[in-house]
Amino acid sequence: MSTVTTEKRPSNPPRQRKPPRVRLEFIDPVAESVCIAGTFNDWRPGATPMIHLGAGRWVKDLALPPGVYEYCLVVDGCNWSPDPRASETAPNPFGGLNSVLKVAGSA
Numbered sequence: 001m002s003t004v005t006t007e008k009r010p011s012n013p014p015r016q017r018k019p020p021r022v023r024l025e026f027i028d029p030v031a032e033s034v035c036i037a038g039t040f041n042d043w044r045p046g047a048t049p050m051i052h053l054g055a056g057r058w059v060k061d062l063a064l065p066p067g068v069y070e071y072c073l074v075v076d077g078c079n080w081s082p083d084p085r086a087s088e089t090a091p092n093p094f095g096g097l098n099s100v101l102k103v104a105g106s107a
Contacts, residue, residue: 018063019063019064019065019066019103020063020064020066020103020104020105021061021062021063022061022062022063022064022101022103023059023060023061023062024036024050024059024060024062024083024085024101025057025058025059025085026050026057026058026059026073026083026084026085027056027057027058028056028058028075029055029056030056031056031058031075031076032076033049033075033076033077034049034050034052034058034073034074034075034076035047035048035049035050035073035074035077036048036049036050036060036062036071036072036073036074037071037072037074037080038069038070038071038072038098038101039069039070039071040062040064040069040071045074045077048060048062050073064101064103065103066103066104066105067102067103068100068101068102068103069100069101069102069103070090070092070098070099070100070101071083071098071099071101072092072096072098072099073099080096081096082096082097082098082099083099086099086100086101088100088102
């Protein structure tokens with residue numbers, strides 16, 4: 001008579017995918033600071049400052065899960081405006097516009 005033993009192998013946890021990276025760019029030659037406020041950071045501009053690259057060029061790379069987000073650029077802490085490079089906008093409750101950012105899932 002033979003016996004069969006089965007060994008329990010430790011299961012590998014499923015690989016977690018990193019959120020897609022999105023780069024936002026903005027040009028303002030006179031801005032002293034530019035931040036991004038949106039649904040992805042609870043509309044807190046200080047949470048997402050853009051990086052000044054010189055010559056008025058500002059950039060920020062964001063790692064966001066797939067979804068639809070609204071945001072505004074906040075220039076010098078007080079001027080909230082939609083991103084001029086955004087292809088889509090949505091009205092906000094203050095009579096202005098928010099930019100719309102759609103992040104697709106990775107294939």
